[in-house]
Amino acid sequence: MEKLKYVGQSSVRIDGKEKVSGAALFTDDLEFGPDLLYAEIVEGPHAHAMINSIDTSEAEHVPEVLCVVTGKDFPYNFGLYMKDRFIFAQDRVRFFGEQIAAVVARTPEAAKKAAKLVRVSYSPLPKVLSPVDAVKKNADLIHPDLKHYEHVPWFFPKPDSNIAHHRKIRKGDVEKGFAEADYVLEDTYEVPRYAHCAIEYHAAVAKFDHSGRLTVWASSQSPHTQRNLFASALAPMGITHNDVRVIAPHVGGGFGSKAGVTMEIIAAAIATKVKGHPVKVLWNREREFYNTYQRLGVTANLKVGVKKDGRITALHHELFWDAGAYVEYGANVVNAVGLSAIGPYRVDNASIDSYCIYTNLPPGGPYRGFGYSEFLFGLESHMERIAGHLGIDPIEIRRRNAIKAGDLTAYGAPMNPNGLQQAIDAVEKEIGWKKKLVSKDPDIAIGKGFSLFWKAPAMPPNTSSSCFLKFNEDASVNLLVSGMDIGQGFLTVMAQIAAEVLSVPVSKIRTENPDTDRNPYEWQTVASHVTWGCGNAVKLAAMDARKQILALVSRTHHLPEETLFLEDEQVKCMTRPDFSLPLKDFVIAGIQMGDGTFKGGPIIGRGVFMPEYASTKANPETSQGGHPNVHYTVGAAAAIIEVDRKTGKVKVKKIVEAVDCGKAINPDLVKGQITGGILQGISTVLYEEMKFDHRAKMLNPNFTDYKIPTSLDLPDEVVPIIIEVPEPDGPYGARGMGEHTMIPVAPMIANAIEDALGIRIKSMPITSEKICLTLLNRGKND
Amino acid sequence: MKKISFSLNGEQRFVYVTPNEILLDVLRYKMGAKSPKCGCDTGDCGACTILLNGKAVRSCLIFAVEVEAQDIVTLEGISRDGLTPLQKALIEHNAFQCGYCAPGMILSATELINSNPHPGEEEIKEAISGNLCRCTGYQPVIDAIKNATKKH
Numbered sequence: 001m002e003k004l005k006y007v008g009q010s011s012v013r014i015d016g017k018e019k020v021s022g023a024a025l026f027t028d029d030l031e032f033g034p035d036l037l038y039a040e041i042v043e044g045p046h047a048h049a050m051i052n053s054i055d056t057s058e059a060e061h062v063p064e065v066l067c068v069v070t071g072k073d074f075p076y077n078f079g080l081y082m083k084d085r086f087i088f089a090q091d092r093v094r095f096f097g098e099q100i101a102a103v104v105a106r107t108p109e110a111a112k113k114a115a116k117l118v119r120v121s122y123s124p125l126p127k128v129l130s131p132v133d134a135v136k137k138n139a140d141l142i143h144p145d146l147k148h149y150e151h152v153p154w155f156f157p158k159p160d161s162n163i164a165h166h167r168k169i170r171k172g173d174v175e176k177g178f179a180e181a182d183y184v185l186e187d188t189y190e191v192p193r194y195a196h197c198a199i200e201y202h203a204a205v206a207k208f209d210h211s212g213r214l215t216v217w218a219s220s221q222s223p224h225t226q227r228n229l230f231a232s233a234l235a236p237m238g239i240t241h242n243d244v245r246v247i248a249p250h251v252g253g254g255f256g257s258k259a260g261v262t263m264e265i266i267a268a269a270i271a272t273k274v275k276g277h278p279v280k281v282l283w284n285r286e287r288e289f290y291n292t293y294q295r296l297g298v299t300a301n302l303k304v305g306v307k308k309d310g311r312i313t314a315l316h317h318e319l320f321w322d323a324g325a326y327v328e329y330g331a332n333v334v335n336a337v338g339l340s341a342i343g344p345y346r347v348d349n350a351s352i353d354s355y356c357i358y359t360n361l362p363p364g365g366p367y368r369g370f371g372y373s374e375f376l377f378g379l380e381s382h383m384e385r386i387a388g389h390l391g392i393d394p395i396e397i398r399r400r401n402a403i404k405a406g407d408l409t410a411y412g413a414p415m416n417p418n419g420l421q422q423a424i425d426a427v428e429k430e431i432g433w434k435k436k437l438v439s440k441d442p443d444i445a446i447g448k449g450f451s452l453f454w455k456a457p458a459m460p461p462n463t464s465s466s467c468f469l470k471f472n473e474d475a476s477v478n479l480l481v482s483g484m485d486i487g488q489g490f491l492t493v494m495a496q497i498a499a500e501v502l503s504v505p506v507s508k509i510r511t512e513n514p515d516t517d518r519n520p521y522e523w524q525t526v527a528s529h530v531t532w533g534c535g536n537a538v539k540l541a542a543m544d545a546r547k548q549i550l551a552l553v554s555r556t557h558h559l560p561e562e563t564l565f566l567e568d569e570q571v572k573c574m575t576r577p578d579f580s581l582p583l584k585d586f587v588i589a590g591i592q593m594g595d596g597t598f599k600g601g602p603i604i605g606r607g608v609f610m611p612e613y614a615s616t617k618a619n620p621e622t623s624q625g626g627h628p629n630v631h632y633t634v635g636a637a638a639a640i641i642e643v644d645r646k647t648g649k650v651k652v653k654k655i656v657e658a659v660d661c662g663k664a665i666n667p668d669l670v671k672g673q674i675t676g677g678i679l680q681g682i683s684t685v686l687y688e689e690m691k692f693d694h695r696a697k698m699l700n701p702n703f704t705d706y707k708i709p710t711s712l713d714l715p716d717e718v719v720p721i722i723i724e725v726p727e728p729d730g731p732y733g734a735r736g737m738g739e740h741t742m743i744p745v746a747p748m749i750a751n752a753i754e755d756a757l758g759i760r761i762k763s764m765p766i767t768s769e770k771i772c773l774t775l776l777n778r779g780k781n782d
Numbered sequence: 783m784k785k786i787s788f789s790l791n792g793e794q795r796f797v798y799v800t801p802n803e804i805l806l807d808v809l810r811y812k813m814g815a816k817s818p819k820c821g822c823d824t825g826d827c828g829a830c831t832i833l834l835n836g837k838a839v840r841s842c843l844i845f846a847v848e849v850e851a852q853d854i855v856t857l858e859g860i861s862r863d864g865l866t867p868l869q870k871a872l873i874e875h876n877a878f879q880c881g882y883c884a885p886g887m888i889l890s891a892t893e894l895i896n897s898n899p900h901p902g903e904e905e906i907k908e909a910i911s912g913n914l915c916r917c918t919g920y921q922p923v924i925d926a927i928k929n930a931t932k933k934h
Contacts (some may be wrong), residue, residue: 016873019881021865022817022857026882197916199821199829200882252819252882253916285822487879487917668876672922676879679919687913703826703914711907711920718921 001467006499007732010668011506015250024250027203027219032278036205038272039281040111042101042118043092043291046541047129047144047360049122051091054101063113064106067273069189071100071541074269078233079262080225082151082164084143085363087233087269092125092140094325095362096697097290102266102281104274128698131299131320131357136160140594142325142358151461154616155331156630159480162358164171164323167338169352169410170622177314177349181305185386189302189378190763191746193322194295195288196367197708200252202283202292204264206271215245216268216616221484222524223248227516229266230268235768237272245267245623247515254486254682256366260329260527289701293365294690296330297322300378306386310397314349317341318373323356323364330364331356336458337371339623342410343379344454344634345401350410355687360696366526368739372455373746376378377764380451380747385760393452394751395428402452409632412624416631419660420452421723423636426721430656431638443645446653447756451744456629456738461614465534466520467541469498469588469605475569477504479511479538482522483530488738490530490576495539496665497731501542503566504583528633528736531665533609535731540607552600553581555590611729631727633735635659637678637744639715640669641752648771650686650753651716658721659740663733667722668701674720674741681745683709689765791814799846806830806841809856817857817885822913828913831886832856838854838893840912855883860892868895871930872923879917887913891927900933910914 020026044051055427056068071088079085089100101118105111128134129144139162143149147159157167178184204218214234220226223246231241251258261349267281285294303319319337323330339356387397402424403409405417427450437446468480479498485491495509514522514700522534546566553571554561573579585591590600610631618626637657641648657674663668687707691699700706726733746764754760759774790813797812809815809832818841821827830841833855833918851872860866865873868891880883882888887910894909906927907920915923 010876012873013876013878013882016876016878017865019878020872020888022885023861024881024884025816027818028820029810071918131813198880198882199827199914200819200880200918201821250882251880252821253880255916291789322792487881489876489879579932672876672879672918675919675921676917677919680916702824705826707915708916710911710914711924712911714920716905718919724863 004500004732005503006142006496006506008663008667009496009663010666011492011496013489013754014495014506015509026200026250026252027205027217028282030205030217030249032205035277037104037106037277037279038108038111039102039104039116039266040108041099041278042115043097044089044100045096046093046122046124046586047096047127048125048163049093050125051089051093051110052121052123055119055157056101058119059103059648062110062117064110065105065114066104068101068103068114068118069270069273073273076233076236078148078229078261078265080229080679081332082149082155082328084149085326085328087265090745095360098325099291100267102270104270104279123437123656127360128162128377129359129361129696131322131359134357134359135320135355142360154335156620163355163357164327164358165334167335167354168621168623169338169350171410171412171624172349174314174349174351174559174688178305181313182308183386183389184303184305185382185389185647186303187382187762189300189381191298191374191377192764193297194367194684194688195690195706196255198253198255198257198258201285202258202263202286204267205278205280206267207278208271208275210276213245214239214243214244214268214271216246216264217247217249219251219258220246220248220266221251221254221486221526223516224521226261226264230265234269235270244693245515245517248484248513250513251484252488256526256655257292259366259524277335280549285703289706290362291696293329293367294324294362295367296333296374298374300375302378302382304382304386306390307742308390310387310390310392312345312347315342315347317352317375319354321354321356322359322361324359324361326363327356327358328383329366332458333366333371333515337375338370338409339411340456341375344403344416344452346403346407352410362694369455369743370458370739372453373743376451376453376743377746377750381750381762384751384754395424395433398452399424410531411618411626411628413627416727417725418632418634419723420634421633422723423658426658426723427636427638427656430719430721431640431654433638437640438485439642445643445645445756446640447752448638448640449748449750449752449755451748451751452636453740454632455532455740455743456632459523459527459529461616461628462610463533464608464610465530465535465537467521467534467537467607468520469541469545471545471603471668473584473588475583475587476508476510478501479509480519481511481534481538482514482516482519483534484513484525486525488673489666490525492669493531493665494534497535497538497748498542501539501546504569517689528740532727532730532735536609537607539731540609541605544607545603545605548603549583549587552591556593558582596598611643631735633660633737633740635690635740637748639752641749641756643753643771645775648768650749652682653715654717655715656719656721657741658723659737659743660723661737662727662730663724664722665732665734670722670737671720673738675718678718678745679709679714681742682715682749685746685749685764685766687765689767784847786847788849788851789853790857791862793856795811801847803844803846804842805844805849808846809841815856815858819882819885826914828886828890829883831889831913832895833889834895836896840889857888860888868930875922875926875929877918877922877926877927880906883913883915887915887923895931900931903928905909
């Protein structure tokens, strides 16, 4: 094992000083000068309606208004995985609050005033609000043109239905597996929609200049994907990839909401109508809730068969996803779960049906966890209940079924090396699982709950990352990458990897969020894949630079290259302890020879990574045959809670979570993901709840009525545990873990509530009100 | 338009505003103080927190005309003479992730420390309870404030 100096250290974040001093600039902090224009959106007041006509004449006459644009100006489809979305609604609106038009004006006030004067005539259509209704025979179609939409080859839409995609797993012999079972448990679990709640709004400023250049500054997780989608959507206007440039400043939280393209394309499109002016589109808190993406809701029917010893003989998981009005991104959530809804278990006989269903609710899309939080709420509740029925310890039943390296996943490819057993053991010990806890207060019930988790990056098989690395005169380094630091610490981790290879301190490495003109390609900062994917590209770029350095010193100093190495910003030689050459002497200037000439020149490294073994090519009826997921990250968690029997209020006393991140490049940042993810998970299970009225209008799109936790809502204690079973193709063995940390929280709290009160709640959120009502109704329906 | 004058980060400034202009917008878009952020516009999130005569207040809930002749400090003012022990501790603890809530959070903590140099954990939690953070789970921020204010 090589000795590591920078990788594995809890370095301070390289953007720490910027962020605590107020120097960090976010999109809406940038200055665009006196020519800046402002856009205001006109929204549809129906969840489902045909648009008869739009009259913009009155709005156009408001002083300081430059233009009003509608769907007619941009009759283009766009989307990441399926082109079912529009820049502005075309002939119909499909969710309440959908963008119909935009007014562009010199001031925000004029734009707002004029937006109210845009007259739209609608013919309302029947609303389809639940996925169960949407798949009924004769259900109203939300996308009659579904069969004409372009989509990735691994999606299977059902024409003339509301089913945009159906991912099927058929592995082994499920009927035989259930026949062999000693016990079969079948039940339904409900997980509603949730909102990301990044504190910074979506913001985009676009400028289409007189040379035909379209520049977009956006709060974004996906600068290159945005460039790609803008260019392909606006191609009919003659705009090419070469014309589009996306610049990404700091991002005030993403959690999936700023992945792909949502409102940013409005700015890009509008800019083409006001050539020469920058135009700003700034979302507000309400629109953050109802017009970006929401986490998809799901109704999951789960059937699991086990032997008396708890070993799983068969699993059937049927998931009906409420994917909303547009599924261009959300359908891949459905796909990801369709491939993985066996959970982190060895299941020889499995069938999964994961249905992506259109509804007249806001578009569902990526949210931290990408569907895994949703299906594991049911599965990990189910495992606990099966253990209870069989009289097996809930941790023991997981241990017996936990997937091991080499076991076959649901799609038939072998599971990667992993530390699931170590995670289970570590959590069991730290939480004090066997110790019975009793409250002295008769009103307080104490419970313990446990959950496993797993998640794979869901990405196209040709997803890639790349890096340029350049030295400066003082041997400091600029790393050019296009992953985004959305708070997770990505840039710091990239700097640590380069520091390790080059033996240059982290503090001398500068790396910033990208500009697609200057920085090399990265697919997107999603799927918890950038530490792994871009980390590989950075490592390769640093190795490339190192090779150039050593080759140069070898040929100028006549030393064998294999005897040379880098240490403390110098080139040293194994066979000549007296030899040392500081990097700063030559990484730009080159090395001077005896005759006065110079050799070398600026050192510039290059690295590219693509997982060349990944493939989505498989039998669509079974999903067997491909290798769609590069690897899974696994872990275990447990909680101790107190519940007040009178009020239903849950207090989280302690949470232990162990995650196998392969190698913690920066342990402090890994722990930060655990602490933050756990609170986000607690919030979804205990506090957050969207409410919609009869028109399908969201009633609580604000932080007054949609509660996220404050500093007064913390668990008393969180113990993060890092497990390190290396990923064979990860940089220093690392694999992603950012999303995963919130996944086990909801089921383990549900399990702890059952342990405390003897009630099983099968729908989220588990609010105090729901606990009290369940306690009151206990026995009534039995 | 009305001319108003006040002290911003130790400097006497004036600006013309309409009676309905919000202080947060005036600071950000007319006076170049970008550190106060907007996260809700309704006083729920605390990202726009500033110090008004030493008190941490939400600048999205104040009309600009109300601050005539008063004293305003934003994070730019705190950082002007180098980082404070609180800011240094926040860096050491990797306390922030995306950093969007940081300006408001730091001003709330600064108000606390100015009146209570060695606060307990509960006092720290209470002081920043009006500043929403979606990334960190708050604990690293609390630990940093504790470390910066512990008795030596």
